Amino acid sequence: MTDAVVRDADPDDLPAILAIHNANIATSTAIWDIEQVGIDNRVDWFRDRTAAAMPILVAEVDGEVAGYASYGQWRPKVGYRFCVENSVYVAERFHRRGLATALLTELIDRAARSGRVHTMIAAIESGNTGSITLHERFGFAIVGQLPEVGHKFDRWMDLTLMQRTFPVEVTSA
Numbered sequence: 152m153t154d155a156v157v158r159d160a161d162p163d164d165l166p167a168i169l170a171i172h173n174a175n176i177a178t179s180t181a182i183w184d185i186e187q188v189g190i191d192n193r194v195d196w197f198r199d200r201t202a203a204a205m206p207i208l209v210a211e212v213d214g215e216v217a218g219y220a221s222y223g224q225w226r227p228k229v230g231y232r233f234c235v236e237n238s239v240y241v242a243e244r245f246h247r248r249g250l251a252t253a254l255l256t257e258l259i260d261r262a263a264r265s266g267r268v269h270t271m272i273a274a275i276e277s278g279n280t281g282s283i284t285l286h287e288r289f290g291f292a293i294v295g296q297l298p299e300v301g302h303k304f305d306r307w308m309d310l311t312l313m314q315r316t317f318p319v320e321v322t323s324a
């Protein structure tokens with residue numbers, strides 16, 4: 152259970168989202184960047200996701216943005232238009248309070264109701280057992296392992312691909 156409120160993000164949330172994003176770049180293998188990014192990076196991301204009608208959700212605790220989740224098209228070509236990749240990040244001091252669970256519950260509900268998502272992929276650094284367990288709880292299955300496709304913190308990183316599907320009706324080619 153959590154005391155978080157999950158809602159759609161708005162542009163005023165971007166500084167808090169940026170802080171969580173940059174903390175993950177600095178300390179985790181969840182984001183495979185090395186350099187910190189500026190607010191323009193998140194502004195562009197927010198604009199692109201919003202224009203594509205893809206959700207960005209935040210979890211708020213006592214008025215503070217403590218985590219966020221989103222999905223975007225898995226790969227850019229049109230044939231992938233029913234396939235998305237999800238992401239979920241929670242500020243460290245809010246871990247294990249059910250925030251990621253609350254965010255993913257709503258994100259998956261949005262995907263299911265959109266009628267535009269057949270496949271959701273979670274691409275997780277293979278040592279991130281917390282995220283793998285979290286996604287297993289939501290019915291994601293491990294469908295692939297890519298050894299040594301990343302390098303950060305002076306070591307090779309493997310990528311675990313997890314997948315969940317939703318029924319969609321495709322009416323055009």
Ligand SMILES: CC(C)(COP(=O)(O)OP(=O)(O)OC[C@H]1O[C@@H](n2cnc3c(N)ncnc32)[C@H](O)[C@@H]1OP(=O)(O)O)[C@@H](O)C(=O)NCCC(=O)NCCS
Pocket residue numbers: 175179181238239240241242245246247248249250251252253273274275276279280281282284285288
């Ligand atoms: C992974 C992450 C999103 C989980 O967020 P959270 O709010 O702490 O997750 P929840 O409290 O909802 O946890 C739900 C369940 O997931 C599993 N889980 C979460 N974090 C875990 C961890 N560090 N170790 C083991 N299991 C974990 C547990 O089964 C947990 O249930 P429990 O607390 O009842 O045992 C968070 O640790 C995080 O932001 N990590 C850095 C970024 C990241 O890895 N994002 C995912 C990228 S794919």
